Amino acid sequence: MNHSIEIKNLNKFYGKKQALYDVNLSIHPGMFGLLGRNGAGKTTLMKTLATLLQKRDGEIMVCGVPIENARDIRKIIGYLPQEFSMYPTMNVGEAMDYLAILSGLSKTERKERIDVLLKKVNLTEHRKKKVKALSGGMKRRLGIAQALLNDPKVLIVDEPTAGLDPEERVRFRNLLSELAEDKIVILSTHIVGDIEAVCEDIAIINEGRVIYNGTVDALLQAAEGRVFTMTAVREELPRLKGQLSITSMHTQGNLVHIRFIADDLLSGAEVCEPNIEDAYMLYLHSSGLRDILTEDEMGGVW
Amino acid sequence: MLFLREIKKIVKSIPYWIFVAAIVTALFSQGVFRFHEDLLQEPQPGGSYGFKQEEIPEMIMPAALSGLWMEFCENNYTTYPIGFVKHVKLSEDDRGKVAEILSEITGEQKDTILGESGSEKSNPAVRDGMDYSRFKERMALVDDLLGGGSSYAPDSLAGYGTVPLTYEEAKERYELAVSSDRVTGGYARLFSDYAGVMVLSILPVFLAVILCMKDRRAKMEALIYTKKISAARMILIRFLALVVAVMIPVFILSYVSNMMVWGVSKGMQLDYLAPLKYDLGWLLPSVMISTAVGMFLTELTGSPAAAAVQGLWWMFDVNLGIKTVSSGYSLFRLSPRHNAGADSWFRTEDYLDHFQDLLQNRLLIAGISLVLVLLTILIYEAKRRGKFGGNIRNRKNKSQA
Numbered sequence: 072m073n074h075s076i077e078i079k080n081l082n083k084f085y086g087k088k089q090a091l092y093d094v095n096l097s098i099h100p101g102m103f104g105l106l107g108r109n110g111a112g113k114t115t116l117m118k119t120l121a122t123l124l125q126k127r128d129g130e131i132m133v134c135g136v137p138i139e140n141a142r143d144i145r146k147i148i149g150y151l152p153q154e155f156s157m158y159p160t161m162n163v164g165e166a167m168d169y170l171a172i173l174s175g176l177s178k179t180e181r182k183e184r185i186d187v188l189l190k191k192v193n194l195t196e197h198r199k200k201k202v203k204a205l206s207g208g209m210k211r212r213l214g215i216a217q218a219l220l221n222d223p224k225v226l227i228v229d230e231p232t233a234g235l236d237p238e239e240r241v242r243f244r245n246l247l248s249e250l251a252e253d254k255i256v257i258l259s260t261h262i263v264g265d266i267e268a269v270c271e272d273i274a275i276i277n278e279g280r281v282i283y284n285g286t287v288d289a290l291l292q293a294a295e296g297r298v299f300t301m302t303a304v305r306e307e308l309p310r311l312k313g314q315l316s317i318t319s320m321h322t323q324g325n326l327v328h329i330r331f332i333a334d335d336l337l338s339g340a341e342v343c344e345p346n347i348e349d350a351y352m353l354y355l356h357s358s359g360l361r362d363i364l365t366e367d368e369m370g371g372v373w
Numbered sequence: 374m375l376f377l378r379e380i381k382k383i384v385k386s387i388p389y390w391i392f393v394a395a396i397v398t399a400l401f402s403q404g405v406f407r408f409h410e411d412l413l414q415e416p417q418p419g420g421s422y423g424f425k426q427e428e429i430p431e432m433i434m435p436a437a438l439s440g441l442w443m444e445f446c447e448n449n450y451t452t453y454p455i456g457f458v459k460h461v462k463l464s465e466d467d468r469g470k471v472a473e474i475l476s477e478i479t480g481e482q483k484d485t486i487l488g489e490s491g492s493e494k495s496n497p498a499v500r501d502g503m504d505y506s507r508f509k510e511r512m513a514l515v516d517d518l519l520g521g522g523s524s525y526a527p528d529s530l531a532g533y534g535t536v537p538l539t540y541e542e543a544k545e546r547y548e549l550a551v552s553s554d555r556v557t558g559g560y561a562r563l564f565s566d567y568a569g570v571m572v573l574s575i576l577p578v579f580l581a582v583i584l585c586m587k588d589r590r591a592k593m594e595a596l597i598y599t600k601k602i603s604a605a606r607m608i609l610i611r612f613l614a615l616v617v618a619v620m621i622p623v624f625i626l627s628y629v630s631n632m633m634v635w636g637v638s639k640g641m642q643l644d645y646l647a648p649l650k651y652d653l654g655w656l657l658p659s660v661m662i663s664t665a666v667g668m669f670l671t672e673l674t675g676s677p678a679a680a681a682v683q684g685l686w687w688m689f690d691v692n693l694g695i696k697t698v699s700s701g702y703s704l705f706r707l708s709p710r711h712n713a714g715a716d717s718w719f720r721t722e723d724y725l726d727h728f729q730d731l732l733q734n735r736l737l738i739a740g741i742s743l744v745l746v747l748l749t750i751l752i753y754e755a756k757r758r759g760k761f762g763g764n765i766r767n768r769k770n771k772s773q774a
Contacts, residue, residue, distance in 0.1 A: 121599050124759035141758055142603070150599040156592040160385070172375045173600035173607075217596060 073135035081129035104270030149218030159203035208239030294345035379614035422543035454522035546718035559719030581667025604754035
């Protein structure tokens with residue numbers, strides 16, 4: 072069986088409003104990161120892949136199965152939505168068992184699979200705990216466990232680290248990396264750090280359009296020579312903000328160290344090694360977004 | 374396995390136990406757990422045996438005329454067009470038409486009738502030689518003028534022909550109750566009459582609405598939608614689980630009620646399966662329709678609108694029953710009625726006469742339920758694929774996309 076996802080000329084509308092424009096992607100086994108701002112179209116794309124939304128036109132093949140064949144697609148995918156929960160009065164084991172029944176697993180398979188998965192996500196000790204008593208991180212791990220019940224070829228995970236504390240976030244990313252050894256794992260996020268840590272291939276999506284599709288290395292290469300640092304007095308900051316696309320800044324007394332992207336070297340500035348966040352900003356900048364520093368999630372500190 | 378999980382989910386919920394409490398309370402208030410205080414007794418000569426309705430023209434015509442005359446004089450007619458009581462006041466024109474009818478029935482001049490009506494003259498008599506079928510036609514016309522639902526409608530005129538039962542008739546009724554109902558059948562029927570109209574035609578809709586909305590409230594829809602299970606299997610199992618969960622207390626209570634008379638009906642051949650037969654034949658279709666309406670409208674609208682719709686249907690049906698509380702088996706009745714206890718020997722003959730109507734009604738209601746379940750499956754699958762309904766939610770959340 073073909074083990075890739077091929078998306079060709081995908082368009083999606085909500086009523087008259089277009090949410091995805093001619094999306095073309097080829098996704099192969101391993102971790103694939105879908106990066107974009109809130110409202111960029113990531114969730115729409117993920118839901119379309121999970122058969123929860125209908126496309127207007129274009130073609131999607133998941134491991135050789137056309138997306139229109141929803142019944143067969145559901146057998147080979149696992150999906151963890153951005154916002155989810157489970158029946159609050161059920162305990163972890165009951166919730167997993169219920170969803171395993173819906174996944175078509177026999178009694179023996181259920182017992183075996185649930186044990187393995189709870190162990191994998193470190194929830195074995197919490198098997199009897201009510202879902203409503205789980206922390207955010209534990210709930211996400213339970214979410215991943217349920218998405219793996221049918222041993223899917225494709226795991227679709229939408230914004231899994233949003234709202235998690237740093238420790239849980241790292242643990243979660245590592246878990247996804249492990250899973251990606253023999254699966255296609257599509258991870259959507261607006262947090263650049265998630266992508267940097269675990270993905271080799273990524274797509275950047277903005278306002279429904281794919282503005283970058285390739286490897287993280289290629290993304291970084293494209294940003295080389297276009298990321299600069301500069302130190303200025305604090306009073307100059309308002310003027311610099313108006314002139315430059317600042318990706319991060321750090322204040323020290325009356326001085327402010329800024330990091331920015333530009334086409335040419337400015338006087339007083341030095342070229343620096345770009346990181347993935349800079350490269351991401353560069354692509355967004357190329358797409359016409361200037362006031363990126365106003366986005367909370369983008370403003371880093373160095 | 375999924376069936377047991379769904380049953381467990383329902384039975385462990387608070388609304389289910391509220392439902393159980395409601396059915397116990399409602400049935401207790403109607404005395405179904407005190408049937409042993411109202412035992413079937415053989416009529417003895419020389420007693421009073423109650424009344425029956427009979428189409429005796431000599432009795433019906435003067436009584437109906439008397440009623441019509443009184444209402445005509447006051448120009449205030451009581452009708453039940455859709456079950457609810459309605460007081461009708463006729464226009465001068467229509468009042469003239471009623472006066473014409475009264476003129477034909479009594480032989481008096483129309484003008485005289487109109488002139489005397491204000492003084493509320495004592496009842497006029499039916500003229501000699503008045504043909505009964507013509508009388509019924511004229512009364513049907515009055516009913517039309519009143520907008521229907523009056524006591525002059527062809528199917529209501531018999532109500533003016535109430536005569537006492539004779540000993541022989543009472544004895545015959547008793548013997549039929551013993552032979553056909555085998556005693557327990559009559560009690561099971563009375564239980565079904567109360568349980569159907571008071572509880573099972575309305576309350577299951579709430580359980581269905583709550584269960585169907587549970588996935589959304591628990592933010593579990595997307596997890597379930599992307600699982601392998603087919604929409605048909607999911608909906609059918611949930612429907613079955615709801616119906617079985619509702620029927621469990623019904624089976625128990627119907628037997629508790631019926632067993633009250635087992636020990637005290639010595640020497641009679643009882644039908645111990647009677648409660649089960651009535652539960653399945655009479656009450657199950659009511660439970661099915663109430664549940665199906667709940668599931669269908671909840672999936673269709675994503676709201677608890679089904680409770681209001683079923684509530685309205687139930688209210689109309691109950692009020693429709695005001696005229697037919699003793700027995701009513703019409704095709705579209707949500708809850709058939711046969712309110713006859715041991716004191717009237719269960720009116721078994723009346724029940725047997727209408728059995729075909731009851732059968733048609735129950736089959737139709739069960740059939741509609743299954744059609745609604747089928748439609749629910751289609752809606753569920755369409756929502757699951759984002760073709761219907763689900764997009765409402767997606768549109769709201771598209772800012773998250």
